[in-house]
Amino acid sequence: MLQKQKTTKKIVSQQLPLILGKRAFGNIPKTPLKPLEGEFEKPEIITSTIPGPIGKRLIEDLGRIQEIRTIHFLVDFDRSFGNYVVDSDGNVLLDVFCHISSLPLGYNHPSMIKALRTRDAVQLAAHRPALGSLPNVSWGPKLHETLMKVAPEGLTRVFTCANGSEANENAYKTACMWYVNQRRGNKPFTDEEIQSCMLNKPPGTPSLSILSFEKAFHGRTLGALSTTRSKPIHKLDVPAFDWPVAPFPQLKYPLDQFVKENAEEEARCLSRTEEIIKSNKIPVAGMIIEPIQAEGGDRHASPDFFRKLRKIARDNGVAFIVDEVQTGVAATGNFWAFQKWGLDDQPDIVTFSKKSQIAGFFHREEYKMTAPYRNYNTWMGDPLRLLQFEVILNEINKDDQAMLRNVNITGNYLQDSLKELAKKYPHLMKDVRGDGTFIAFDSPTVETRNSIVNAIKLNGVELGACGDQSIRFRPSLVFAPKHASQFLDIFESTISKLK
Amino acid sequence: MLQKQKTTKKIVSQQLPLILGKRAFGNIPKTPLKPLEGEFEKPEIITSTIPGPIGKRLIEDLGRIQEIRTIHFLVDFDRSFGNYVVDSDGNVLLDVFCHISSLPLGYNHPSMIKALRTRDAVQLAAHRPALGSLPNVSWGPKLHETLMKVAPEGLTRVFTCANGSEANENAYKTACMWYVNQRRGNKPFTDEEIQSCMLNKPPGTPSLSILSFEKAFHGRTLGALSTTRSKPIHKLDVPAFDWPVAPFPQLKYPLDQFVKENAEEEARCLSRTEEIIKSNKIPVAGMIIEPIQAEGGDRHASPDFFRKLRKIARDNGVAFIVDEVQTGVAATGNFWAFQKWGLDDQPDIVTFSKKSQIAGFFHREEYKMTAPYRNYNTWMGDPLRLLQFEVILNEINKDDQAMLRNVNITGNYLQDSLKELAKKYPHLMKDVRGDGTFIAFDSPTVETRNSIVNAIKLNGVELGACGDQSIRFRPSLVFAPKHASQFLDIFESTISKLK
Missing domain, CATH: 3.40.640.10 (Type I PLP-dependent aspartate aminotransferase-like (Major domain))
Incomplete structure (x- = not known):
């Protein structure tokens, strides 16, 4: 079987133009949702491509028996946590796509794991x-x-x-x-x-x-x-x-x-x-x-x-x-x-x-x-x-629906910030729209859209495309303002380098 | 939540005309499949109807939100084991239907449980x-x-x-x-x-x-x-x-x-x-x-x-x-x-x-x-x-495919014995046919077929119907000659009382 590569803390700096703490997008709002203990602090990209060499080899092998042209990368569930997905090569990405909107509590949520061990x-x-x-x-x-x-x-x-x-x-x-x-x-x-x-x-x-x-x-x-x-x-x-x-x-x-x-x-x-x-x-x-x-x-x-x-x-x-x-x-x-x-x-x-x-x-x-x-x-x-x-519903209902309030607070913050960015980068994004964290914007062309999705992946963000030229946000319900802020920093850093 | 009723060893004798050991169907063949340790020895019916009172109440409650006319009874997975299914009321039935042919290793197979706890x-x-x-x-x-x-x-x-x-x-x-x-x-x-x-x-x-x-x-x-x-x-x-x-x-x-x-x-x-x-x-x-x-x-x-x-x-x-x-x-x-x-x-x-x-x-x-x-x-x-x-495949491949050989041995024994019975009860059954344990026979009418399926349930066997007047066997792959023999005894005892 596979030999897992240990995640190294060393970041290939040219791959990750992350400017944490810069707070380009105003004050980060408070959320009533308790933070997940032990979550990663930020993305860490350690290979020069995604998928990296281990992923590429495994995907090639899968290609002998299944369609592989649609694969983004391979997920290591054992090491993924909260809003951060870890791939086969040890890269850590902030996941705002969450398996096409189907991962409500993020990775390895303690309540989910506990319930599934019973x-x-x-x-x-x-x-x-x-x-x-x-x-x-x-x-x-x-x-x-x-x-x-x-x-x-x-x-x-x-x-x-x-x-x-x-x-x-x-x-x-x-x-x-x-x-x-x-x-x-x-x-x-x-x-x-x-x-x-x-x-x-x-x-x-x-x-x-x-x-x-x-x-x-x-x-x-x-x-x-x-x-x-x-x-x-x-x-x-x-x-x-x-x-x-x-x-x-x-x-x-x-x-x-x-x-x-x-x-x-x-x-x-x-x-x-x-x-x-x-x-x-x-x-x-x-x-x-x-x-x-x-x-x-x-x-x-x-x-x-x-x-x-x-x-x-x-x-x-x-x-x-x-x-x-x-x-x-x-x-x-x-x-x-x-x-x-x-x-x-x-x-x-x-x-x-x-x-x-x-x-x-x-x-x-x-x-x-x-x-x-x-x-x-x-x-x-x-x-x-x-x-x-049942686990998901219990989490949503906890603390007077703190999770639902978190979605609204985070969503508003993210959407407002994206609208600011759209004013600054009108050649790259327009028509920011959404409810809660179910947000999207359009790129002028399918090529620009794809460039953004591909470039930001190498900067540590898994983002989704939809329609002809849209980018969609489908984060988990534990996606909080601090994650949105981190996303926004990486996002601006990424698009500011695009033509 | 539910209070579980303890299975009692006392059997309502008029409900269970079981004549174990009578061996009406020749010598029980040997199987290379190792027996499951701790399996029930035989069915035990302790309520006068199936579903019993607990099941009826729960099914009625389910009926407020879902279709219930198709329900046989409610399954207590915690107490079911091997080829025996336990219902909400503590009745133990020999299961030769196995959730419409979808339970290959029977209930709570140790290898399956072990794998799912990892x-x-x-x-x-x-x-x-x-x-x-x-x-x-x-x-x-x-x-x-x-x-x-x-x-x-x-x-x-x-x-x-x-x-x-x-x-x-x-x-x-x-x-x-x-x-x-x-x-x-x-x-x-x-x-x-x-x-x-x-x-x-x-x-x-x-x-x-x-x-x-x-x-x-x-x-x-x-x-x-x-x-x-x-x-x-x-x-x-x-x-x-x-x-x-x-x-x-x-x-x-x-x-x-x-x-x-x-x-x-x-x-x-x-x-x-x-x-x-x-x-x-x-x-x-x-x-x-x-x-x-x-x-x-x-x-x-x-x-x-x-x-x-x-x-x-x-x-x-x-x-x-x-x-x-x-x-x-x-x-x-x-x-x-x-x-x-x-x-x-x-x-x-x-x-x-x-x-x-x-x-x-x-x-x-x-x-x-x-x-x-x-x-x-x-x-x-x-x-x-x-x-x-993977667990199922490993079990099938164990001991030089003992499980597959078991299916053939058990199936032949069951089919031959059913053919004998069809000669004895031509007014109740005909056209015995099948491969392995995938066996069926026809009743002369849909009414006779349904009478058999209903009567044998009260004698401790969960059996399936198909087509217009057929009875089908869909046991698990751990259904061995001794289970077939037990089934045959109960079956003959049941149909001998039908007109």
């Missing part, structure tokens, strides 16, 4: 119950204590599964079953339906559609992929359902300077959406939307837009599905990002995954299955991942 | 890496040491993911990408393809199909479900791709009495399959088939059928996908069930999940992605589940 956790890991038929004794009580404590108002039931794609796929099935059952008048299936469905023909497998929005991302399996509209490379050569796509507002920034234009843009998108629902040749059973289009480039719309969209869904008898797979679990400053909209009429279905570890969706009572086994699969989620969600 | 396992559980971009350092070496050691010949690469549905969905995408790329002459995507795919239109999202077989089961997400043909309740009201279905042989038993009829039936199915491929209005890019149709009722076909089918796929340029989700990992007496076919020309893609814990598919070199991010998702599997697969 007898309960080991047994849940050892056995994957067929949850739909043979759940573990604590499954129900744990669901009540965890997921149902954060269920959106009125969404009284929860379906669990493996990941975001599967959550959305099952949400679509649920929406279609609800839609057809209404039209069938809650009557039994007809013989014609029963026979035709086995041939994939209507009326049994009906011609129905799920509407999604330009630049949306809802997953990669064939149903989910039919609603994903972020990038051609995801979709090319794969059969898709002939489902409609509606425009999503392309807001202009800063928002306060484009109030009228943005309102008109949102009105245009709403009007076009309703037009599609009313005229689409394949009836629209449901629509799905992200509170912030993440993969598509962190595209936002106003709460007013979403309230009106929800009304359009309601008025037209279309299931309103909110995809919180990337936005959920506190990163935007609310537990669910859609809570910011101030809806009177809650969504019908809300899907989740990533930071929650356990995936699935909440739904209203009227979306309940009319017969057993309609939505079902072998594992139907994973109680080990529910146990992890 | 620092490595706890850290892999704590962090779900984005494996496509930021894999853990040991990911590549572990893949080489585990999955690649059992990769079918010529299938040099592996794609990992969450479960069987996702494995098949990604296999379909891979087949379609391969199919289109060939026709495109390995040239870059055209502008028309790039633009049309974002609207879910051809040529970018092409009109292509995946052929599957009557009674097939390949999963529940929309792509997978379009190939699933086992039961209407899985498909009703859910949109499906207009993909073709071919007949699967309906063999007559006993096989040696229907050689000619069965050969004709297989020839008919093959000929019809080729006809569909040649004439289907939507081109067939791939076909998928289970070595034994499991959910559809344990339907078998001969090795000759599969060899000819593979040739049809090859001759017509159709990707040949074998779904080993339920049949894989040693239960049929070969590591992969399809190995029994004696193919000269291996499948193009083989999918796996369930017993392997880690899911995914093996594929040939020529099915490699032509560009990064074509098949990708956030988690792309789970290194914790790969660690479990």
